[in-house]
Amino acid sequence: MSDSSAADILNKIKPLMHKRVGPYNSWNPVSRTQIWQWCSAMGDHNPLYLDDQYRAEHSEFAADKAVAPPAMMQMWSMRDVNGHDGPGSTTDNLFEILDALEQEGYAGIMAVSYDQTFHRYLEEGDRAHHYSTIINVSDLKTTGIGKGFFVTQLAEFMDQNDELFAEARITYFKYQVPKKPAGASKPSAPGKINRIHPVENHDHAHFWQGLRDGKLLIQKCDDCGELRHPPQPMCEHCQSLRWSTIESKGKGTVYTYTVMHYPEIPPFDYPNAIVLVDLEEGVRIVSQLIGTKPDDIKVGMSVEMKLTEVQEDMTLPLFHAADPSTTEKP
Amino acid sequence: MSDANLNYRNVIASELSVGDALPEFELPITAKLVVSTAMASQDFQDVHHDKDAAIAKGTPDIFMNILTTNGFVGRYLTDWAGPGSRIKKIQFNLGAPNFPGDTMIMSGEVTELSQEGEHHLAHVNFKGKNGMGNHVSGVAVVQLAGAQQNGGANG
Numbered sequence: 001m002s003d004s005s006a007a008d009i010l011n012k013i014k015p016l017m018h019k020r021v022g023p024y025n026s027w028n029p030v031s032r033t034q035i036w037q038w039c040s041a042m043g044d045h046n047p048l049y050l051d052d053q054y055r056a057e058h059s060e061f062a063a064d065k066a067v068a069p070p071a072m073m074q075m076w077s078m079r080d081v082n083g084h085d086g087p088g089s090t091t092d093n094l095f096e097i098l099d100a101l102e103q104e105g106y107a108g109i110m111a112v113s114y115d116q117t118f119h120r121y122l123e124e125g126d127r128a129h130h131y132s133t134i135i136n137v138s139d140l141k142t143t144g145i146g147k148g149f150f151v152t153q154l155a156e157f158m159d160q161n162d163e164l165f166a167e168a169r170i171t172y173f174k175y176q177v178p179k180k181p182a183g184a185s186k187p188s189a190p191g192k193i194n195r196i197h198p199v200e201n202h203d204h205a206h207f208w209q210g211l212r213d214g215k216l217l218i219q220k221c222d223d224c225g226e227l228r229h230p231p232q233p234m235c236e237h238c239q240s241l242r243w244s245t246i247e248s249k250g251k252g253t254v255y256t257y258t259v260m261h262y263p264e265i266p267p268f269d270y271p272n273a274i275v276l277v278d279l280e281e282g283v284r285i286v287s288q289l290i291g292t293k294p295d296d297i298k299v300g301m302s303v304e305m306k307l308t309e310v311q312e313d314m315t316l317p318l319f320h321a322a323d324p325s326t327t328e329k330p
Numbered sequence: 331m332s333d334a335n336l337n338y339r340n341v342i343a344s345e346l347s348v349g350d351a352l353p354e355f356e357l358p359i360t361a362k363l364v365v366s367t368a369m370a371s372q373d374f375q376d377v378h379h380d381k382d383a384a385i386a387k388g389t390p391d392i393f394m395n396i397l398t399t400n401g402f403v404g405r406y407l408t409d410w411a412g413p414g415s416r417i418k419k420i421q422f423n424l425g426a427p428n429f430p431g432d433t434m435i436m437s438g439e440v441t442e443l444s445q446e447g448e449h450h451l452a453h454v455n456f457k458g459k460n461g462m463g464n465h466v467s468g469v470a471v472v473q474l475a476g477a478q479q480n481g482g483a484n485g
Contacts, residue, residue: 038370038401058413058414059414071401074397078371113423114400114424116400116420118416118417192432192461266459
């Protein structure tokens with residue numbers, strides 16, 4: 001790996017930018033067979049693409065020509081199974097900049113974003129080709145997967161008349177693959193990300209067990225009778241260590257709330273509304289409000305608990321609006 | 331969801347409001363899906379069909395290719411808006427890969443309604459979430475079918 005600084009690397013590759021290379025030609029004209037193969041693999045039953053009668057009666061397209069789903073844009077001029085571009089394609093290197101970065105030690109590549117505009121849908125018999133231009137290379141950035149450069153490619157997808165039918169700005173991250181320690185284990189199976197299971201100990205196991213038994217339990221001091229939540233070993237009013245529990249009805253009002261939008265951390269759904277609920281019994285509990293759009297949440301709104309098994313062996317007292325008019329349409 | 335498409339129903343502008351949710355769509359990821367869609371999109375990179383090669387490159391299994399993600403985003407939009415709709419723009423960011431055994435749940439929301447000449451446009455926020463987080467998230471602009479296109483097109 002070379003020790004070139006990021007500035008040296010950028011000086012070397014910047015001159016390679018803004019060079020439009022192409023054409024990259026398609027192996028075949030737009031065909032019904034390939035549209036069918038795509039739609040069948042994707043389970044796409046949109047009749048516009050393959051139903052001639054639908055097109056004749058309900059569309060601006062010709063009855064006898066299958067229409068290609070717009071997202072097929074890029075596949076018409078893809079290389080064949082042997083890695084060869086279609087006949088008559090340029091032999092210029094589309095990815096000169098990526099290769100140059102690879103030589104500098106940035107061998108990893110990952111597409112991070114697509115920004116596409118569709119100007120017209122292709123029909124059977126159309127013939128696609130594309131041109132490519134690297135339009136941006138970022139400064140050296142550090143991300144979760146390593147250090148590297150964001151490289152943005154403009155791809156212009158043209159038809160047989162050299163008319164643009166679609167264009168895409170595709171951004172890749174070209175990064176230094178972190179060195180693995182010798183004997184590093186094989187990657188583990190893809191796992192599902194779950195909520196972290198709460199610790200259950202002597203002081204609050206009753207609360208979690210109660211939820212599994214279908215009850216929201218609130219602690220009650222055996223000496224002064226005050227209620228308390230969250231669970232704790234000692235009464236803050238009389239310092240008694242003796243306590244029992246009562247079952248909450250799970251009804252209350254929103255005391256305050258916050259809505260989390262970003263970053264989206266799995267496995268939660270976003271926007272994620274977190275509420276502090278004043279329970280009728282007189283204690284407050286933090287939970288998640290489900291079924292109400294963030295804009296419709298109001299301080300003071302009535303809410304009801306819904307015990308929900310959010311994942312295996314974890315039941316939580318989630319809340320939803322008590323008034324059906326503030327509840328999201330199904 | 332696929333049965334509903336057979337009704338050829340189009341969503342029209344007058345029945346939409348900003349904030350409306352698109353129906354959710356659940357896609358079980360299987361090796362067959364990953365491989366068949368990679369082939370259908372002409373993508374012969376080994377990480378999309380050869381598990382051993384994928385593992386050698388540091389991922390636990392084969393995973394869905396981007397053109398297929400694009401295809402499912404397109405399908406999600408037109409499954410909702412109907413065959414009279416036309417996709418104008420799709421912008422997305424890519425995140426957690428779709429590995430076999432996982433399930434991707436696509437959801438979306440109308441964020442803006444606008445007009446361009448005689449056409450009504452719906453701006454949609456969408457995401458596809460799997461067991462590890464968001465596989466894809468982005469925005470799209472869909473030209474809606476005109477009201478007259480539903481006449482006789484239902485059923």
